[in-house]
Amino acid sequence: MDHPSRSSVIIIGAGISGISAAKVLFENGVDDVVILEASDRIGGRIRKEQFGGVQVELGAGWISGVGGPQTNPIWKLAADSGLRTCFSDYSNARFNIYDRSGKIFPSGIASHKYQKAVDSAIQTLKVEEKDCDEETDNNGDSDSVQTETTSTLKTPIELAIDFMLHDFEMAEVEPISTYVDFGEKEFMIADERGYDYLLYNMGRDFLFTLEGTILDTRLKLNKVVRELQHSKNGIVVRTEDGCVYEANYVILSVSIGVLQSDLLEFDPPLPGWKLEAIEKCDVMVYTKIFLKFPYKFWQSGPGKEFFIYAHERRGYYTFWQHMENAYPGSNILVVTLTNEESKRVEAQSDEETMREAMAVLRDIFGPNIPDAIDILVPRWWNNRFQRGSYSNFPIIPNLERFHNIKAPVGRIFFTGEHTSERFNGYVHGGYLSGIDTSKALLEEMRKDKERKGESQTLLPQPETVSNIHKCDIPTQLYLPGQLGIPEAIQ
Numbered sequence: 001m002d003h004p005s006r007s008s009v010i011i012i013g014a015g016i017s018g019i020s021a022a023k024v025l026f027e028n029g030v031d032d033v034v035i036l037e038a039s040d041r042i043g044g045r046i047r048k049e050q051f052g053g054v055q056v057e058l059g060a061g062w063i064s065g066v067g068g069p070q071t072n073p074i075w076k077l078a079a080d081s082g083l084r085t086c087f088s089d090y091s092n093a094r095f096n097i098y099d100r101s102g103k104i105f106p107s108g109i110a111s112h113k114y115q116k117a118v119d120s121a122i123q124t125l126k127v128e129e130k131d132c133d134e135e136t137d138n139n140g141d142s143d144s145v146q147t148e149t150t151s152t153l154k155t156p157i158e159l160a161i162d163f164m165l166h167d168f169e170m171a172e173v174e175p176i177s178t179y180v181d182f183g184e185k186e187f188m189i190a191d192e193r194g195y196d197y198l199l200y201n202m203g204r205d206f207l208f209t210l211e212g213t214i215l216d217t218r219l220k221l222n223k224v225v226r227e228l229q230h231s232k233n234g235i236v237v238r239t240e241d242g243c244v245y246e247a248n249y250v251i252l253s254v255s256i257g258v259l260q261s262d263l264l265e266f267d268p269p270l271p272g273w274k275l276e277a278i279e280k281c282d283v284m285v286y287t288k289i290f291l292k293f294p295y296k297f298w299q300s301g302p303g304k305e306f307f308i309y310a311h312e313r314r315g316y317y318t319f320w321q322h323m324e325n326a327y328p329g330s331n332i333l334v335v336t337l338t339n340e341e342s343k344r345v346e347a348q349s350d351e352e353t354m355r356e357a358m359a360v361l362r363d364i365f366g367p368n369i370p371d372a373i374d375i376l377v378p379r380w381w382n383n384r385f386q387r388g389s390y391s392n393f394p395i396i397p398n399l400e401r402f403h404n405i406k407a408p409v410g411r412i413f414f415t416g417e418h419t420s421e422r423f424n425g426y427v428h429g430g431y432l433s434g435i436d437t438s439k440a441l442l443e444e445m446r447k448d449k450e451r452k453g454e455s456q457t458l459l460p461q462p463e464t465v466s467n468i469h470k471c472d473i474p475t476q477l478y479l480p481g482q483l484g485i486p487e488a489i490q
C-alpha cells in the first residue's frame, strides 16, 4: 500500500479510543491516516492473557452499565460480535465478609454496617454538592472538598465495606453517569477471543484484514512516540526507533498517566492551562491478581462469586472473586488491589505476592488449602505506556479543568477515556471519546478547507521540518486469540 509521506491524521495509540477515532475518520472519507501504537498489539487497557488454561482479562473485564434507559454502546458491540458475557452480582458480596479467623460476619451485622456506610456516603456526597455549589459561586476550587476519610473508619469490616463502596464504585452511592444512563448491571467478558475482539471487529471495517489478521500498514505497532513538534502548519512525530511521521493533525489517545509522565515531549511545550489540567487529574491504579489452584476449595454456589476479607489495613487483599461462573473448572481466584496496595505489590516479586495472598486465603479457609500453582500480577502502574489504570475525577468534577484536559492544542486533538466528561474511566468512555474527538476534528478540517478555499490543498507544506524520511515499516500482525501473549511492556 502506498502512503503519502504526509498524512491527514496521525492517531497515537491503538486502544479503544484510537480505534473508534480511526473508524469515524475512515467512514468520513479520511483514509490517509496512520496509527502509531507503542506496544505490539492493539487494545491498550483492554488486554487478555492466557493463564491457567483460559483467557483472563488483565485490564477491563466488565461491560459496566447495562439494563438501563439507554443501551451501552459496548454492550451493543459485544452483542454484535457474539461475545460471551457473564452477569456479575456484586450485591451478595456483603454477605460473604470473612474476618481474620475465617468466620463470616452474620448477615444482620453485615447488612447493618453496609447500610450505615451507604447512608454516610450519600450524606457526605450531599455535603460535597452543597460545598461545591458554594465554592463555584465564589469561583473557588472544588478540590478543597474532602470525601470521607478512612481515618473515621475503624474496624476491619467498616474498612472492607468502604473499599467495596468506593474503590468498586458501587452504583448505590454515587450518581455515576454510567449507571444512571446505561443501568446498574455489570457483565464480565467470558470469551476466549477476549474483550479486545471488539476492537478487532471494529478495525476490520476499515483496515485491511486477512484470515483474522490485520495486515494494514497504516497500523504501525511497536512505534513509541517520543516527540511531537507542532506548528500552525502541521505536526512532525518522532518515534523512539528514529522514525519520523508528518501529518496535518494528530489525535493523541495516550492515557492521562502517560501525559503526566515524561514519555512524550512537545515542541513547543503544552501551554500552562493544559499542563495544569493534566497534572491535577487523579489516576487510579487497579490491579487484578490471578491465582491458579490445583483444585477448588471455595464455595461456588449461588451468591458466592465474590467474597471479602476484612483486615485492619484498608484494601489489603480485600476483594476476591472466583472464576467458576465464567470458566467452570478453571480453579482460578482473582483478588483486586487498588492504588497504594497496587503500587506496593507491583514493586515486589510475584513470589512475595503469592505468599501474602496465600496467608490471607489460609486465614479465610484454614491451613490445609493447597498452594497456588501459578500467579499473574499485571503492572499497570509501572507500564510506561499506561502509568495507571484509569482517570479518577471527583464525583463533582471541576468542569473547567475537565474542559481543558479535552481541549485541542493547535493541531493536536486529545482523546481517551480521561476526556469523556460523562464516562471517564470506562471502556465506553474511551469508545465514545474517540468518536467525539474525530467529529470535532472533521469539523475543524471542514472549516480549515473553507478558509483556504476548495481549490487549494488542505495545508501548505511545512516550513518547520526538513529531511523527513518515510519509515518503511514491516507488515504488522494482529491475530486475535492466536498471537500468544506479548512480553510485559516496560
Ligand SMILES: Cc1cc2nc3c(=O)[nH]c(=O)nc-3n(C[C@H](O)[C@H](O)[C@H](O)COP(=O)(O)OP(=O)(O)OC[C@H]3O[C@@H](n4cnc5c(N)ncnc54)[C@H](O)[C@@H]3O)c2cc1C
Pocket: 012, 013, 014, 015, 016, 017, 018, 036, 037, 038, 039, 042, 043, 044, 045, 046, 058, 059, 060, 061, 062, 063, 064, 223, 224, 225, 226, 253, 254, 255, 258, 263, 264, 286, 287, 288, 380, 384, 385, 386, 388, 389, 390, 415, 416, 417, 418, 424, 425, 426, 427, 428, 429, 430
Ligand atoms: C485493570 C483495569 C481494569 C479495568 N476495568 C474496567 C472494566 O471492567 N470496565 C470498563 O468499562 N473499563 C475498565 N477499565 C478501564 C478501560 O480499560 C479504559 O477506560 C479504556 O480501555 C481506555 O481506553 P483508551 O483508548 O482511552 O486508552 P488505552 O487503552 O490506554 O489506549 C492508549 C494506547 O496508547 C498507547 N500508547 C501509550 N503511549 C504511547 C506512545 N508514546 N506512543 C504510541 N502509543 C502509545 C498505549 O499502548 C495504548 O494502546 C479498566 C482498566 C484497567 C487498567
